[in-house]
Amino acid sequence: MSDFFNLSYIPERLALVQGDNIATIFEGRQHTWREFQNRVTRLAGGLVACGVGPQDFVAVLAENSDRFFELYFTPAWIGAVLTPLNTRWSYGENLYALQDSGAKVLCFDDSFRDIARQMKESSDHAIEIFIYMGEENCPAWARDYEQLILNHDPVTQIQTKGHDMAALMYTGGTTGTPKGVMLSHMGIWSSIISASHGMGCRDDDIYLHAAPMFHVGDYGVSMAAALAGATQVMIRRFSVVGVLDAISDQHVTMTLLVPTMVKMLLADEKTENADISNLRQLIYGASPMPEGLLVTCMERLTGVDLVQVYGQTELSPLATVLPASDHTFGNKRLRSAGRSGLCVSMRIEDADGNILPTGEVGQVVVHGPHVMLGYWNKPEVTAQTLKEGWVYTGDAGYLDRDGYLYLVDRLKDMIITGAENVYSAEVESVISLCPGVLDVAVIGIPDAEWGEAVHALVILKAGAQVTEQDIIRHCKDRIADYKCPRRVEFRPDFPLSAAGKTLKAELRKSYWPEGGRFVN
C-alpha cells in the first residue's frame, strides 16, 4: 500500500517544471530551483552522514537566510523533522527545547555562534553535532553547511507517510513551559494549500521573508507562496529600510508582516517616499490587527491587496483567511478574521461542549487534516487541546451566517467584571481609534468590588496630548459603561513576543499575586 507523502515534493516538482526560475535571493546570492533541489538533496546526504535518520530532529537557531529556506525541506527529504528554535528566546528556553526534543543536530548562523559554542561547551551535552550555516569561517567544533553540500552526493528520498512528523514547532515559551507542537507532512501541506488558495499565489510572485523564518507564520505563508512557484527573498531580520529596499530592488510582490511591523512601516517617514509599486499583496496576521491600524494601512497602501490570515501553531498554522476582496472601507467584515481555509472545518462551542448557533460567542474549535499530531511528550496537555480531531483554540469568537469568524478575545484575556464578560480585544479596538493612541492593551486587574476591573495600558504617539479622562470619555461615547476602563495608565512600551504580540501575561503579572489565575 502506498500512501507516501513528503513536503519536499514541492521543490522536487519546481525543479521539474520551472528549474531555471530563481528559487532564492539573499544578500546578492541566488539559486535556481534546479540548483535548490540539488543543494537540498546533497545537504540531505550530508545530514545522513552526520547520523540523522527518519524522525530525528534537526534544530535550527538562525536569522533569516536562503539556507534556512533550504532547511525547510532538507530534513523532510530524509524523513527527519525540522525543529526551528526561537531567536528571541533565552539560552535556557532554547536549551529546554533541544533537550525536550532530543535534537540530533543544531544548525546555527553567525548571530548564534556564541550561544552554540556555549551549548557545545556546557556539561549538558544537549547536542553533539553542530552545523555552521553562517557567512564567515566555520568554527573547528562545527561542520560547515556548504562543505556538507560539496562533499555529498544527492541521496534517495526516504518515503514518509502523510501522518509522519515533518516539523516540531515550539510555542509558549515566554508565558510558561515551551511545548513542542508536532506537525505532519499532510498537515502542513493542507494548511499551505488553504493559504495559497486564499492568497492567490502565482509562479511569478516574489515573496519576502521579513518576519522571522523560525516562526510558523512566515513558515506557512512562504511555503504557500513556494507551492505556487514564487521566488523567495530574505532579509536577515526585519527593518523598515530592509523591507522597503527589498520591495524596490528585488521586485518583491508579496510579504507577511505582523501588525507591529505594519505599524512601524506606516510610522516611518521613509515609507512615504519609497517605491513600493511592485508590492501587490501584503499578508498580515499572527496577532490581531487593531482596526485603526488596518484602516490606516488601507488608506496609505493604495494599490496593495491586503489579506488577513488567522491561525495558530496547532493548526499548521492556518484557520481562516480574509481575502483582499473583503478589504473595502466600511465593510463590517473588516472586523472579522475571515472564513475557513479550503479544508478547514470550524464550530463554536460553549464550555460544556455544545455547538452554538450563528452569532453566539464561545470557543473556536477547528478540525481538518491540518491539525497537529499533538504536543511532543505531553499527552495530558494534548488531551486538553486536541479532542477527537478537533483543536480547542482557546480563542473566543462567533460565526456569522456566511461563516465569517469574529474573534472577540483569547478566552484567558476575557475580563469578568461584576457578572459581565468584557472582551479586552473589543475595548482595545475602540481605544485604538482614539487620536494620539499608538498602542493599547486592556487587562483585568483585581478589584474588591467587581472581582476584576477593566484596566487600560496605553502607549501614546510622540507628542500626543491625551489624558486618562480623554480616553475614558472616548470609550463612554462608544461602548457600554461596564466595558470602559476604570483606569488608564500610560507606558513607553509593551513586552512583545517573537511574533510581535503584546504579552498580556507579563503586563498582568505586577497586578496579580504569584500564581493568580491570569498569570498564564
Add this chain to the structure above:
Amino acid sequence: MSDFFNLSYIPERLALVQGDNIATIFEGRQHTWREFQNRVTRLAGGLVACGVGPQDFVAVLAENSDRFFELYFTPAWIGAVLTPLNTRWSYGENLYALQDSGAKVLCFDDSFRDIARQMKESSDHAIEIFIYMGEENCPAWARDYEQLILNHDPVTQIQTKGHDMAALMYTGGTTGTPKGVMLSHMGIWSSIISASHGMGCRDDDIYLHAAPMFHVGDYGVSMAAALAGATQVMIRRFSVVGVLDAISDQHVTMTLLVPTMVKMLLADEKTENADISNLRQLIYGASPMPEGLLVTCMERLTGVDLVQVYGQTELSPLATVLPASDHTFGNKRLRSAGRSGLCVSMRIEDADGNILPTGEVGQVVVHGPHVMLGYWNKPEVTAQTLKEGWVYTGDAGYLDRDGYLYLVDRLKDMIITGAENVYSAEVESVISLCPGVLDVAVIGIPDAEWGEAVHALVILKAGAQVTEQDIIRHCKDRIADYKCPRRVEFRPDFPLSAAGKTLKAELRKSYWPEGGRFVN
C-alpha cells in the same frame, strides 16, 4: 495522535462558509450547501442503519443526478468507500466488480432498475441491500433513498485517516479483467487540489456534469470545482442539446468533456446558434485530443478558456494540466499534456528503470500523495504498477526543459516496424489534420517482412471524397516514410470505451491471432 482526514470535509466547510449558495441543480430540483450537508449526514445515518460501516463498499450504478453527487461524499462521512460501477459495462462485468469488492449495498436509478432486480433475483446473492435513487416509485425489494434521508437523523462523522480508502474505482473492464483501484482520502484530495489550481476554480462557478459521473474524470474535475465552492449542475447523460441547454439555462461556466463529446458538439449545427456565452472554461481530457480537433475547438469556441487534464485512475486521477494560457495558436506546447499538477512529481524512465534526461522518450512515471493505494485484491498487478510510491503509467513520452510532458503513445500502442519505433498517436495526429477525416486509429498489424506494419483505420466526414492514396500522400509530405501507413481502411465507426476512448485492442483483435501480444 490526530491525522484524521475525510473527503466530506468539503461539503461540511461549504455548508459553513456558503450555506445559502446553491449546491446542486438537477431537472428542476435544487439544494443549498446547507441542505446538501444535512442530506448527506442523514443519508449517512440511513447507510449506518443498513449495516454499512467503515471501509465497507457502497456501489452505485446510475446515470448522472444530484443524488449521485451526494453519494460522492456520503460513504466518506461514515468511513465507507464509494464504488461507482460503469454504466456501459455488461451485466457480467459489473457483477464481477460487485463480487470482487464484496459491496454491502448497491444504489441504482431508473435506468438500472431491471439490472438491479436481475442481481437481486439471481442465485449469486452478490448484494443484499439495494437502495433506489430514481425518480419514480421505489420497488418493494429496495429501500428508498429519500426515505432514508427523511427517517434518519444526521450521524456523527467517523474519523478516517488520510490513507484510508475513500473510493474503489474499477477500470480496464472492456479489455481484460476489471481491476479495482483503491484511492485514499488524501490521494483524491491532493489530486483535486492540483486540478483546482490548474483550472482556477471559483466559488461563483457553475459546473456541468456532462460526462458520466461514475467516471474518474468527471469525479475528479467536479470535486475540484466543488472544493472551490462551485454549484453542480447535472444532465442525466451527454447529448449536444442537453449540454447547450444547460449552458444557456443554468448559466454553466465550466464543464469537462472528453474529446469524442467535443467532436460531437462541434459537428452539430445547433452549436452554431446556441448561446454559450456563460461558458468560461472547457476542460478536456480522459483521452488524447487530436490536434486538428483542438485547433478547430480554439477557432470555434472563441472566448472559452480551454484547459487540458491528463491522468489515469491510478493517480486519483490527475497528473498534468495544460492551462488556458498555453492555448494559443501556433504554440508548440499545444501538443503537450502540460505540466505536473501542484503536488505531482514525474520522471521518464527507460525499460531498465534508468531516469532519462530531458527530451528522451521513455515511460512516464509519477509519484505524489495522489497515487493509488494499490489494486484491490491484486498484489501482483499492484507490484508491477506501483513501485516504491511511483506509478508506472504505461504511457510513453518525454519532458522538455520546462517540465512540459509530451505523450507519444501508450507503450502497448507503439508499433515496431523494422527496427523503428512508430508512435501511433503521432501518425493519428498527422492524419487527423487531413481534410475530410473525422476520426482515425493507427495500429500495428502482423507483417511478414517488417514484423509489424503501420495500419490506419479512418472514419470520413459525411460526403468527404478522400482515398487511401490521398491519406498516404498527406502523411508522406509530413512524416518519415517508415511512419506512414502501408494501408488505410475506411470504417463507419470505432468501438469506444465509457470515457470515449477508441478501443484499439478491439480494433487489433481481428488482425492478430488469439492471445497475440497486442490484444490487451
